[in-house]
Amino acid sequence: MKNFNATKYKLRNVATNRLFDDEGWTLDDCQCEAPALIRAVYETKRLDPKGEEHGIYRFADWLPVNRTLEGSCAPVTYKSRALAERLGLKHLYITFNGYYPEIGARMKTCSFKETEAYSVCGRLNGSHKGKVLVVASAGNTARAFAKVCSDNGIPLLLSVPEDNIDALWFDAPLADCVKLICPQKGADYFDAIHLSNLALACEKFFAEGGAKNVARRDGMATTVLSAVTHIGRIPDYYFQAVGSGTGAIAAWEANLRLIEDGRFGSHKMKLMVSQNAPFTPMYDAWKVRSRDMLPYADDQARADAEAIDAKVLSNRKPPYGIRGGLFDALTDTDGDVLVATNEEARQAKELFAELEGVDIYSAPAVALATLIRSVEAGRIAPEKTVMLNITGGGEKRFKSGKDLHYLRPSVVFPIDPDPAEVMKKVEALFA
Incomplete structure (x- = not known):
């Protein structure tokens, strides 16, 4: 969408109430030793929704976004x-x-995880150019991020339990910028998170942040x-x-x-x-x-x-x-x-x-x-x-009447993989 001005906001530590600027992808308050979520504090205090044609960005007054992406739908x-x-x-x-x-x-992914993906990807401001976003998921979140990143050319590494990959269906083939790795059958969502954390040891990748991401x-x-x-x-x-x-x-x-x-x-x-x-x-x-x-x-x-x-x-x-x-x-x-x-x-x-x-x-x-x-x-x-x-x-x-396309894993790892092997293989996916 054209002529979009980045939403104005600051960040506040929920535990200490400290107010500070967002450096672009801030997930924690670096001045707070105890774990605590940070919260967006918007300059606009009165919500003024835009027309439905703006999709999820009709609520951009209260979204920490620097740009809008095409194809979203609000709840x-x-x-x-x-x-x-x-x-x-x-x-x-x-x-x-x-x-x-x-x-x-x-x-089109049939899940409210689309609201996350369009907001998170709208927060990207160019500071991570050349790096790969990493998202761990039990299924629906991965499908949403895969679609949004594929449609908008955003490099993405997904980590999803192998038992859950049937959730990764799409009505069109995905762009090559989206890759999938899995912990093997018998693993759960926590194992997928662990695998994604091993991938994040590579400088090429950066974490989406989960609940910490405002x-x-x-x-x-x-x-x-x-x-x-x-x-x-x-x-x-x-x-x-x-x-x-x-x-x-x-x-x-x-x-x-x-x-x-x-x-x-x-x-x-x-x-x-x-x-x-x-x-x-x-x-x-x-x-x-x-x-x-x-x-x-x-x-x-x-x-x-x-x-x-x-x-x-x-x-x-x-x-x-x-x-x-x-x-x-x-x-x-x-x-x-x-x-x-x-x-x-x-x-x-x-x-x-x-x-x-x-x-x-x-x-x-x-x-x-x-x-x-x-x-x-x-x-x-x-x-x-x-x-x-x-x-x-x-x-x-x-799904009725559509030919579906499934995202298949590039690499399947053991539940307790060797960290060095994970780093080597995931880097090769985006070489």
């Missing part, structure tokens, strides 16, 4: 009728991230911006399934900015986040109000990650206890961590397709399952305003 919020009636909720709003043209949703969080926060600008107020409850919890942290941060805006209410929506049993490390820690994650043996964690339908929810090292992380978000909003089984999520998925007319992924089905249970338990009064973040859907609709 779409609508008021539910059929599902709301079934649940007995008068004000249930669905924020849909995926492919559902009937409501204006056209995310662009990732504020890109995900557009789900809440979509909902609030549509509803006209901050919701009372926010439901989302979480793997890392980054999306829920982003929702909390957006809520705080909206309170500062002043037009949408002064309350904090309760964050109701969910995990897919038996993989429940954040649920287990929260239930005993522990800021620290509880012990979780590697072999058991891998087995539990393999057992769940929603593989994208299997992060063993989430930004839970870090200052400004999910523990703080839940505490500040009087939120909760919930859990749903595979069977409950499958039933919720069928119910959503029946009542709302589109397929959804297992992760948002987990969120819906916990919403259903919360309503049945009387935890949510019928008149409360509820936002359900459907983080991915419409894949069946998007």
